[in-house]
Amino acid sequence: MARLTVNGQTHNIDVEPDTPLLWAIRENVGLTGTKYGCGIAQCGACTVHIDGEPVRSCSIPVSAAEGKQITTIEGLAQNGVLHKVQQAWIDHEVPQCGYCQAGMIMAVAALLKQKPRPTDAEINSEITNICRCGTFQQVREAIHAVANA
Amino acid sequence: MNMIPQIDRRSFVLGTTAVGGGFAFGLNLPFGGPEVVRAQDGSPEVNAWVVIRPDDTVVIRIARSEMGQGTLTGLCQLVAEELECDWSKVTWEYPTPGQNVARKRVWQSFSTGGSRGIRESHEYVRKGGAMAREMLLQAAANQWDVPASECIVDKGVITHKTSNRSTSYGKVAEAAAKLEPPKDVKLKDPKDWKIAGKSMKRLDTPDKVTGKQVYGFDLKLPGMVNAAVKECPVFGGKVKSFDAAKVSGMPGVKKVMKVGETGVAVVADTWWHAKTALDALPVTWDEGEHAKVSSDSIAQWFKEGLDAEQAFVGNQNGDAKGAIASAARKVEAVYFYPYQNHAPMEPMNATARYTPDKCEVWVPSQDGEASFAAVLAASGLPADKCEVYKIHLGGGFGRRGAFQDYVHQAVLIAKEMPGTPVKLLWSREEDMVQGRYHPAMQCKLVGAFDKDNNLTGLHMRLSGQSILATVRPQIVEQQKGRDPLVFQGVADSGEHAFGYTIPNLLIDHSMRNPHVPPGFWRGVNVNQNCIFLECFMDELAQAAGQDELEFRRKFLAKHPRNRGVLEAVAEKVGWGKPAPQGVHRGLAHMKAFGAYVAAAAEVSVEDNGNKIKIHRIVAATDPGYVVNPAQVDRQVAGSFVYGLSGLFLQECTVKDGRIEQTNFDSYDSMRIAHMPKVESILMPTGGTEPWGGVGEPTICVAAPAVLNAYYKATGKRIRSFPLKNHNITFA
Numbered sequence: 001m002a003r004l005t006v007n008g009q010t011h012n013i014d015v016e017p018d019t020p021l022l023w024a025i026r027e028n029v030g031l032t033g034t035k036y037g038c039g040i041a042q043c044g045a046c047t048v049h050i051d052g053e054p055v056r057s058c059s060i061p062v063s064a065a066e067g068k069q070i071t072t073i074e075g076l077a078q079n080g081v082l083h084k085v086q087q088a089w090i091d092h093e094v095p096q097c098g099y100c101q102a103g104m105i106m107a108v109a110a111l112l113k114q115k116p117r118p119t120d121a122e123i124n125s126e127i128t129n130i131c132r133c134g135t136f137q138q139v140r141e142a143i144h145a146v147a148n149a
Numbered sequence: 150m151n152m153i154p155q156i157d158r159r160s161f162v163l164g165t166t167a168v169g170g171g172f173a174f175g176l177n178l179p180f181g182g183p184e185v186v187r188a189q190d191g192s193p194e195v196n197a198w199v200v201i202r203p204d205d206t207v208v209i210r211i212a213r214s215e216m217g218q219g220t221l222t223g224l225c226q227l228v229a230e231e232l233e234c235d236w237s238k239v240t241w242e243y244p245t246p247g248q249n250v251a252r253k254r255v256w257q258s259f260s261t262g263g264s265r266g267i268r269e270s271h272e273y274v275r276k277g278g279a280m281a282r283e284m285l286l287q288a289a290a291n292q293w294d295v296p297a298s299e300c301i302v303d304k305g306v307i308t309h310k311t312s313n314r315s316t317s318y319g320k321v322a323e324a325a326a327k328l329e330p331p332k333d334v335k336l337k338d339p340k341d342w343k344i345a346g347k348s349m350k351r352l353d354t355p356d357k358v359t360g361k362q363v364y365g366f367d368l369k370l371p372g373m374v375n376a377a378v379k380e381c382p383v384f385g386g387k388v389k390s391f392d393a394a395k396v397s398g399m400p401g402v403k404k405v406m407k408v409g410e411t412g413v414a415v416v417a418d419t420w421w422h423a424k425t426a427l428d429a430l431p432v433t434w435d436e437g438e439h440a441k442v443s444s445d446s447i448a449q450w451f452k453e454g455l456d457a458e459q460a461f462v463g464n465q466n467g468d469a470k471g472a473i474a475s476a477a478r479k480v481e482a483v484y485f486y487p488y489q490n491h492a493p494m495e496p497m498n499a500t501a502r503y504t505p506d507k508c509e510v511w512v513p514s515q516d517g518e519a520s521f522a523a524v525l526a527a528s529g530l531p532a533d534k535c536e537v538y539k540i541h542l543g544g545g546f547g548r549r550g551a552f553q554d555y556v557h558q559a560v561l562i563a564k565e566m567p568g569t570p571v572k573l574l575w576s577r578e579e580d581m582v583q584g585r586y587h588p589a590m591q592c593k594l595v596g597a598f599d600k601d602n603n604l605t606g607l608h609m610r611l612s613g614q615s616i617l618a619t620v621r622p623q624i625v626e627q628q629k630g631r632d633p634l635v636f637q638g639v640a641d642s643g644e645h646a647f648g649y650t651i652p653n654l655l656i657d658h659s660m661r662n663p664h665v666p667p668g669f670w671r672g673v674n675v676n677q678n679c680i681f682l683e684c685f686m687d688e689l690a691q692a693a694g695q696d697e698l699e700f701r702r703k704f705l706a707k708h709p710r711n712r713g714v715l716e717a718v719a720e721k722v723g724w725g726k727p728a729p730q731g732v733h734r735g736l737a738h739m740k741a742f743g744a745y746v747a748a749a750a751e752v753s754v755e756d757n758g759n760k761i762k763i764h765r766i767v768a769a770t771d772p773g774y775v776v777n778p779a780q781v782d783r784q785v786a787g788s789f790v791y792g793l794s795g796l797f798l799q800e801c802t803v804k805d806g807r808i809e810q811t812n813f814d815s816y817d818s819m820r821i822a823h824m825p826k827v828e829s830i831l832m833p834t835g836g837t838e839p840w841g842g843v844g845e846p847t848i849c850v851a852a853p854a855v856l857n858a859y860y861k862a863t864g865k866r867i868r869s870f871p872l873k874n875h876n877i878t879f880a
Contacts, residue, residue: 124821
């Protein structure tokens, strides 16, 4: 059993403590916006926030997330209003297939919280998610648009 | 005009009732009389492409698959343009493959590969929209008892000016659906387009930023179980034995089974449980005859093909061998392109539910009908007892069209658990080692010069793997052993025609097919052919001491559209003018998938040439017509990510008969830090030539433009890939 707080709601779930947080979120809590891409913390599709920090949820056990505040893509909007990063993603039409974008948005939201006006170099070092469709040009454009809004 | 669907209402109603009414979609016949075909919610179909709800919502049927390339929105724009409906009221749905079969393929092909989504279907989907418009106008005219020619429509509102009456599509759709469709309709001149040709917002964005979009990986069905699968890692091998008892007591495990002769699967309550048990399952493989094959043995075999007597000719004029024999000077080079995996972000998956009376599959597929065929084959059930429901793809890139191995597996597993939906997910590791790989290819090029430095002949000898020999053997058989697709981008005519006129030309292929399963990797064979040809054109120009653009121009007189895109990028990048300090430029162009594409790259190098900084890319695209400029720009920019990831980072090597790379740690992909600024020039020239595609063509010019710039920066000509093998990486 594990006790997880996801998007402000507490869930008691029946999992082995070494289950990756990603799969507990997807299969036990039932929120599938957070994606599996590699399972080894390479691609970033599984990025969630734990106590506000971006974390690749495929590579930490559920036991390490107990008692902490977990935010997934489903919890990013507040009171029905999209997060500014989500809105920028719509305005700049960032997603292509969209599969990696939940992780990308979570990584960018965390970056902008730390650095509201990131330089290109900061974007380069902090946003390391893989996107096979190749949306990077629009990702960068949308980040700067949020920063300059 | 022979692509128009035969909308014969009587025959398709008969056709659909004949299959027993087992398909809910679009066929709820009890509503409103037998002549009206209805969508699931009861709204009338004006025709197969257009359903209109009473609230004026327009539902456009999309047969092709959305996998990020924007085809869904583009096809909706084309239908809506002719329909003259209100774009803000447009939504869409996928007809099912089973329905298409039952209705005599009224939606024609579902195949979404070869950059064909829009270019192959634009005419008949526009006709579908135009015919629906005419029927809706006629229905309103009938209601008012006036000639239809006196009625006009704007954004779905029909008006009869003289009597000052108006109505809306939603109000007359029911009556329109009962009318005979017009025999023919005239399509608008693209100059008059208001919706098509414009950068309308994609219809599928909002759910992709909130986590709501359901991909195959995310599907949930009542009572569903999860499966993980492992195929023999040596292609062609089989399962010898496995010890199910070792894992059957592990948490959540429900079943451990063989899948066909070649794989094993674990079914569990959750996928994580299934995967954990599968990893622990002892399996012994009968690796078969290919267990000793390696990248080196393949390379040696290909190398012999570079000078082999026998080869299939793809393009020939004059006497290239004679010109080379009598040349004052020869230039020769050998290139190599590796195996590569598609690696879409969403690994392969399919969900199946089987009973002896019905087999249903939910799958992210580039070709719903290919999925359907796989369901029939694996289930053993007839077409009227099978159905496929398509889901948006988390990337496709050619892996999810012709190949439906995961559908086959899902059905075989579901057959062992009748009535229970089984979701089969591949791990990234399985996705990497069970690919359908970009074929490996070597190429020897020989150019002949006379004493005045005129190019008098060119021989391009390809040696390597054919995709079609494995995937479409009937085509290769018809061609007496030749694979015509190998010559993409250097063919003698057609959508992949060679872009130069060179005296004494020979392009041929020594076919050598290792056991590694080949596939259509975004861009397919133009990827290697454009590197071979366009890098060698630079080599020839440099050997002749000529400017690379001027040298090419001599052979472009009969290729105005190739020349057009090449000159466009050259001009914009500033070719012939001084570049910033330390920055060097390279060019490439090709006709691919019916479109003309070119790229110019600006690069600098660091660390003695071991690091490449790509400052800027200029790309030009002439696909004839552009349906959504913003989305084409995105396909163009994304093509540099796909193409340059391949150039710098990606190779699948073979050892002991299997692929060595198992995840993104050993098969990396470009990140935002490496992304150059891409300036896209869209320059559609219109005209009557078939439209070109845009999802794939630009990938092929990415690598040679950068390689040609790298040579200018360093004097080093790299001829084998990826660049990581030369310790060259992104700066």
